[in-house]
Amino acid sequence: MSFKTEYEFELPRGYVDENGNLHRRGTMRLATAADEILPMRDQRVQQNPGYLTIILLARVVTKLGDLRAVDTKTIERLFTADLAYLQNLYREINETEKLSVKAICPKCEHEHEVDISFLSEVEGA
Helix, strand or coil, rough: CCCCEEEEEEEEEEEEEECCCHHHHHHCCCCHHHHHHHHHHHHHHHHCCCHHHHHHHHHHHEEEECCCCHHHHHHHHHCCCHHHHHHHHHHHHHHHCCCCCEEEECCCCCEEEEEEEHHHHHHCC
């Protein structure tokens, strides 16, 4: 059994670089403890805690299209739909336990699990 540390993704909209090229496919790696701790020292995070997301994603997104590197400026220029997509992917691959509830279909009465990880974040926003 192999341990997966990198996950490929495709952005819903895509990143448009300064030359007008669209980049949608990329790779995100699992976060380390340092990825979550070191950005807390960054002055941008201390001045604006919301900037933590930008730094975290810049650290773990290892590839985006044909770009040489992904940095905070790249993440800052993402469309909001793509930023939300990457935030959700980050949570999905780094959380060990997904939030889910048992649901019953009102028509067929079939019982199944529904992932509500993303929904819980939307409600808290």
